[in-house]
Amino acid sequence: MKALIVDDEARVRKAVRLLVDWEAHQIDEILEAGNGNEAIQLIRKDKPALVIMDMMMESGNGIELMTWVNEFAGSTKFIVVSGHNDFDFVRQTVRHGGIDYILKPIEADMINHAVSKAVAAWRSEEEERSHRQRQSIRLNEIKPIYGEKLLSALIDDPINAEASLRRLTGDGIIAKDAETSRLILVQTDSGNNPLLQRFGGDNELLYYAIVNICNEFLHQPNKGIAFRYWGGPPEIAIILWNPEESIVELISRINQGIYRTLQFRMHFGISTAGAFPGQLPAQRTEAAETLLRRNLLRHEDYCHFPAAGEDNKAAGSRESNPSVSGTPLNFADVQEDWRMAVISGNPEGLSDAAQHWTHELSRRGVVTPQMLNSWKADALLFRSRLVREALGSEADSALAELELDDKQHPAPLPSGYSFSLFAWRDWSLALMRSLSRVILVRQIKERNPITDIVKYIEQNYPSDLSLQEVAGKFYVSREYVSRRFKQEYGINFSDYISSVRIEKAKLLLQNPHLKLSQISEMVGFHDVKYFSKVFKKQVGQTPKDYRAELN
Structure with a gap:
């Protein structure tokens, strides 16, 4: 809480600072002003709860300051500290709502008692203001929802529809002369993350924004009402009564307003015209089905009507029924x-x-x-x-x-x-x-993959086969492959591949026209010296000696 001391004498301001037990009154910031005009600037800027002021000052006297506070800072409490025992000053203090009028020299008990009364009065009024504000916020939150519930009842609650209509027309929400209507559904998308991020992920806030934009184009003149429909999945509905102008032109203007604000354009499912309010349930179903049947490949169409007909032609619509555009894929x-x-x-x-x-x-x-x-x-x-x-x-x-x-x-x-x-x-x-x-x-x-792995090796032995690659291809672990080769063939995975390659090399060595370097490459050894080393280890002689014996 802030307090302001106003006096043209610095020693008086210092005395007030020393005499008041600020901490006991929970005042944690004390400001000072040397005249009334300076005090007004500080009050505008810092909004103190309490002003302790002199009456006789140059450049803005106490009466002028009290008058200004009473008119423009009514929640601020003030105490007058004056050296003049003037009845008119006292009367002016009371008239402007002052807490007390204290004569100089100042007594500590007296000024602390006055400050205590001022702080108590300010806190009491502040609590009352906060209570009224909370009530107002709550009422403003409830009123739109209440109105939306009444509007939704026209669509899905035929028993209470008549009572809802009386209340809505009585409150001026629906025109009293409404006889015919169209119902329009605005396409919503709870998965539109870029748009939702702008509203902190709050779908309700997004719907509120769209409804407000729509109503800007409907309220003046009184053409219709947009609202959150509460009768099913999250939907935004528009009821147009006695529609005369082109629906497409109206929706285009609304969509342009949505685009200017949200950088997105919406799709609108539009019912045929019907008697108001009796046809609203059927119109809502019709509008929803129209959105479900819109052709998504026609990106430029935002107004979707249930069928081509005279009613739509009069409204200036383009036909958007996709059933005429080709044979659907099953x-x-x-x-x-x-x-x-x-x-x-x-x-x-x-x-x-x-x-x-x-x-x-x-x-x-x-x-x-x-x-x-x-x-x-x-x-x-x-x-x-x-x-x-x-x-x-x-x-x-x-x-x-x-x-x-x-x-x-x-x-x-x-x-x-x-x-x-x-x-x-x-x-x-x-x-x-x-x-x-x-x-x-x-x-x-469910089966032994080693058989398939062996077949794979037989087909791909010239390639660089690694344990990791083969295990991954057959969705088994490297440890599994290594263990099973040991169990079934008595050798590890890499030795098995080498044995396959050497057996293939033996067959190729029967062709005298193939060089050793060619055979080495053909069976998966890229280094002929290493090929000869492995061959000798497994066969007991070099590839050259093996070929010589064949001849």
Whole structure:
């Protein structure tokens, strides 16, 4: 708490400082001013709770200061300390709400008692102000929600719809002459991270901002109302009553306002016109279905109507019903490609299957949120069936692992603000990769992989085969491979590869036209001297001597 001492005599200001027990009154900052004008500047800047002031000062006297405080700093309490026992001064002090009028010389008990009363009065009023402010904030928080609940009741609570309408028209929220209406849903996207970050991750704050922007274009003149719809998933709804102007033009202006503020444009699902308020439930369903059927490949369309007709033509709309744009792609059209790619585990095959899907979607020219929802459900059902078919009793644990992957790498939202074929391609590729990996790993555990590893070595012996590479390819540990080779062949992994290479070299040495350096390279030895050393160690003679014996 701050206090200000105002007196044109420095010794008086010093005396007040010494006489008042500031700490006892919980006053931790004391300011000083030499006249009334200087005091006004300090009060404006620092807003002290208490002013202790003289009456007779040059450049702004006490009465002028009291008058200013009473008018512009009404919460500030003041005490007058004066050398003049003047009834008019006392009367002016009382009139302007002064706590006390103390005569000089100042007595410690008297001024401390006055300060105590002033501080108590200030604290009491401050508590009351805070209480009123909290009530006001709470009321301002409740009133919009209450209004939104009433508006939502017009849509999903037919029993209370009539009472809600009376209250809304009585409060001036809905025009009394409203007879017809359209209902519009604004596309929301809880996964739009760049936009959410601007609102600290608070979806409610984002919805509040969008509703306010919409209402700026609706309130003057009284065309309609935007509000948060509480009857289902998070939605922003707009009710337009007695609509006459072009809906597309109005939505374009609203969207431009949203873009100026948020740097995003929204999609709007627009119902046909109908009787108000009786048709609102059907209109809300119609608007929601329109958004689900919008063609995501037509990025420039933001106004979406349920069907082409005279009503929409009058509104100036462009038809956005995607059913006229081509034959939709079914999951069954690519399911076998996905199955073969997953079972093979070949990276190129997996990538081709994912690319083929998105290519077909783009080529056919129609992608809707409704289709993507269906695609996602079909893909997950395909995954479940393939896992159960391939793994039997191991299927449940495999599916649990895959569902954990889903949480870490969720599919793009079909109903987002923007659409990317690349994002869905990446999602389908990730789904197939994880599915292939889970199936192959569990199948390998059920059989002895050493047989496959031996076949792999027989086919790839000229390459630089490392224990790490081979173990990774067959989803087993290096220790496992090393241990099993010792058990089954009595030698370690690297010696086994060398033995295969030497056996292949023996066959090649039968051809007299091949040089030793050529044979060395052909069987995987890049140094002919090292090849000769290993050959002699295993066969007991050099490659040259071995060839000589053959001839």
